[in-house]
Amino acid sequence: MNGENNFFKSAFSVDNVIFGFDEGDLKVLLIKRGNEPYKGLWALPGDLVYPNEDLDTAAYRVLEELTGIKNVYLEQVHTFGAVDRHPLGRVITIAYYSLVKISDFTPKAASFAQNVEWHIVDTAIKSKLAFDHNIILQTCFNALTHRVRIRPVGFELLPPKFTLTELQHLYESLLREELDKRNFRKKILSMSLLIDLNELQEGVPHRPAKLYQFNKERYQQLEAQGFSFEVKESKKKEKKQRLAALILQ
Amino acid sequence: MNGENNFFKSAFSVDNVIFGFDEGDLKVLLIKRGNEPYKGLWALPGDLVYPNEDLDTAAYRVLEELTGIKNVYLEQVHTFGAVDRHPLGRVITIAYYSLVKISDFTPKAASFAQNVEWHIVDTAIKSKLAFDHNIILQTCFNALTHRVRIRPVGFELLPPKFTLTELQHLYESLLREELDKRNFRKKILSMSLLIDLNELQEGVPHRPAKLYQFNKERYQQLEAQGFSFEVKESKKKEKKQRLAALILQ
DNA sequence: CGAGGTTAGCGTAGTTCTTACACCTAATTT
DNA sequence: AAATTAGGTGTAAGAACTACGCTAACCTCG
Structure with missing residues (x-):
């Protein structure tokens, strides 16, 4: 069974x-499959890699076909290759992730999809997806x-001009933990990774940031x-855990 | 050109x-290729994945065929798929890494290799390897x-019973930075991740550890x-760098 | 136009963590 | 017994982290 040709x-x-951030929620872009297998189920946007196409190129192509945007952060994460993961044959898939600003574009359904929508990540993980x-x-x-x-991947998820509170909310939702306003500001500003634009928010019903x-x-x-970028405030928790572990001893 | 069959x-x-640690050096296991392409060059041990074989299974198989050992730490890192990376066709490769104790086994050349040897990592990276x-x-x-x-991946690289100094040397070579003996011991022991065996080294020409x-x-x-494991002592350096960056402004 | 509502923006003190640093001890070799 | 070698230990100064509450600026509505 192991003739060379089988391998090919x-x-x-x-x-x-594709992650996006909007109104305080972390979202992911899903397509509704228009073809079998798994027709009608929500799935991650993806495609077969062309024979003469590099992997990264294919990932960018899929993203662009679907959203029309280029020049975003895109990174390989892991390759999934269980023998039976695709019902029609042996197909392994290389997963990429990306971070985009939801406001930057309106995704349009590609040929292979009935529909494209942003889904809240927590919900999507729990629902039944294709493959x-x-x-x-x-x-x-x-x-x-x-x-x-x-x-600082988080910056990719915000509009070019943002307020410190917006940035903090983003981090809170990514880290799933509340951060102290003053400490957060101190830390972020001390990194001198932000440029103060000397502009103010407009049209908000309160003091503008x-x-x-x-x-x-x-x-x-x-x-x-x-340099290593770090935003967290969880030392205390870790310490408690360590302590708990010691007591368990 | 894009008939479905081309994709397959x-x-x-x-x-x-496969990394190993020995006599203070971090090493990597390489084979000398016995077949074309790249016959005679050193290469990473690898193999095509069988049609009915999961990716992880294939990686473990290659490791075992080559070294005879099982039950080691093995982890997927990245997938490489440049169009022209393999001279004989479109072959993408999933890279795994593993950490073993060199003393645990003697690698034996498999069918596809003339020779198997441990190479010092620094040297191997600089020399010309296959593919x-x-x-x-x-x-x-x-x-x-x-x-x-x-x-604590480092523990995988040491024999089952080791001294604190051996552990420290290992970390120094992995992190490429010198560590303070007292601080290292304090930190490691405070994690209570080590079991004191109440045994002493034997046959050493000095006080046994x-x-x-x-x-x-x-x-x-x-x-x-x-819990997050961390062994480093480089805060000071980072701080200096941050300062330098500020001055550059 | 004034009062009430809403978010922005700021400083300090206590605590914990990190770092730097030097000497005596236990075993072996000569 | 003297010399050699690595093992093993504590403390003090500085840095980083955390917790915490009030005033300022703008908008809206009555």
Whole structure:
């Protein structure tokens, strides 16, 4: 059974987990499948990789076909290759994740989809998705919550001009923990990764906040020097856990 | 050109980056290729994935065929799929890395290899390897140095009974930075992840050290509670860098 | 136009964590 | 018994983290 040719009866695809942030909720872009298998179920946008196409290129293509946007943060997370994950043959899939600003574009249904919609991540993970997409979504979500502590990926999810409170809310929803306003501001500002635009919010029914911009150049400088970005306030919890573990002894 | 069948004229392989630790050096297991392409060059051990075989299974199979060992730490890192990475066709490869104790076994050359040897990582990265294995090795090495800060992967590289100094040397070589003996011991012991065996080293020409064992159960407990393992002493450097960056402004 | 409502923005003190640092001890070798 | 080698231990200064509450600025509605 292991003639060389058998090895070449397989295919690979990319699947994109596209996260967006909107009105305080972390969302993911899903398509409703228009074809069998899993017709009518929600799925991650993905496609087979063309024979002469690099993996990253394929991932960008899928994202662009679906949303019309380019030049976004896109990163490989994990490859899923269970033998029976695709009902029509041996297809392994390389999962990417991406972070976009929901306000930047309106996704349009591609040929292979009936419908495209933003879904709240928590809900989507719990509902039944096509293929093994529940696991893929969960894995990418874990990767996101982990990486957000290391790199300022969060800035990708906000409009170019944002307020500190918006930034804090974003982090709170990514980290799933409440942050102290003053400590958060102190920490973020001390990194000098934000540019104060000397502009104010407009049209809000309260005191308007200052607008900031992410300083990408500065970040790249720091990154090159091994700088590690960290936003968290969970030391206390860890300590409690450690203590609990000691008592368990 | 995009008939469905074209998509299935591709194959995938796994490649293992097997790290070992020995006499103060971090090493990687390489094979000398016995067949074309790249005959005679050193390469990472890997193989095509069987049509009815899961990816992880394939990685474990390659490791076992080559070294005879099972039950080791093995983890997927990244998938490489440049169109021209394999001269004979479209083959993407899923890279895994693994950590083993060099003393535990003697690798034996498999059918597809002339020779199997441990190479010092620094040297191997610089020399010319088969395929895109230089990039794969570099990527896995980066992943290792990153993950070693988060999980106690280092323990996998030591014999079951080890001294604190051995553990410290291991971390120093993984992190590429010198650690303070007293601070290192304080930190490691405060995690209560080690079991004091109440045994002493034997046959050493100096005061013998206590032997310890890694407490795997405790670690799994802590991990389940979201405990994060960290061994580093580089805050000072970061601070200097941050300062330098501010001055650059 | 004034009162009430809403979010912005700011500083400090207590605590914990991190770092730097030096000497004596226990075993072996000569 | 003297020399060699690595093992093992504590403390003090500085940095980072956490908790916490009030005034300021703007809008809206009556």
